[in-house]
Amino acid sequence: MDYLEINKEAWNKRTEIHVKSKFYDVDGFLKGKNVLNEIEINELGDVKGKTLLHLQCHFGLDTLSWARLGAKVTGVDLSSTAIETAKKLTLNTGLEADFICSDIYSFGETSTEKYDIVFTSYGAVCWIPDLEKWAETIAKNLKPGGTFYIAEFHPFYDIFSGYPYFYNQQPIIEKEGTYTENDNGEKSEIACWSHPISEVVNSLLKAGIQIILFNEYSYSPYNCFEGMIEREKGKFYLTHKGEDIPLVYTIKGIKN
Template identity: 65%
Template structure:
């Protein structure tokens, strides 16, 4: 099984759990609540009448939240289960969205549309094996003068060669010990 099939299978499984989860609050969404945060709203601004591509849209809550604000939305995700659930949410909410099941790179090769906004949300970039290729897809999908934004959080840990434990970056910042010494490196190339 290759990387994309493993990833697809993983997100198919996660979607079955996520659509039932209180965390995603589908009932709240269907009653009119938005899943977008202030940072996305202020970064992108008004989307009324604009075309918006949401890469790695999962099952479409953010995508349809943009539609609720007047965007003409297209969501792309690797999971067929997620895309099917996105279409169900589109139908149930009365918000129109086009949902495409494809990995981002294959979508980039076959897509011939340009969008006013290309959006990627939290936790999406860490699943990509080639971030430069992703950026290339984003660039080719943007209309001239379009806007791309990626809302992400990056959480990583550093393995200490000295203590053989994982160290969170916040610990490094609090310790004020040079990172080279903390991880047991005396000089950097």
């Protein structure tokens, strides 16, 4: 089973749907909206003049939003449709950005550039089979003293949706649609993996990234799971037995 081929095809199809969705609001972005959330903007801090590598950048809205905040950005993604779209958006906005179509392991093996910041977010780690190799890729692409930052969906949600919490080398293979409101009902095969937070933390530590921040949030900035309630603008909650469940975690680290 070639998990990269399966996931590339699924993400190419998803991207075509996502660019037309209200969820991603490309029109709003083209009018100047910064699509990043206060979680990552506040925690990552000032990016002005810094080089920023965005791993699994999808079709580049977050990457280009970091460029709007002054970062010199490079985005990497497996999906050719996503990268072609990101390149068109770069031209349309007049921003400067490099976008590279690659899976992150191959990118890590060939890249020679060292960045001030490596960033990844929301729905990234479940597509990665081996987090030790992922963390090595991150560390290899960071300058000494450079910053790694991830804002990711909390695996607590996966448990309540019937997915395993703990890692298994064998991927979970299933047929899925997508998470935007304009999902057309077509399902594509995907391959993904569960990664407990301890595995994320230990992989980063083993790769020489010293963790300086770890947070958990009781809301998601995205309305992407069934049954979410928007209690405050842009903050979507889910409860179990009347109590909020954690929906997002963030980690910031510095390369030794």
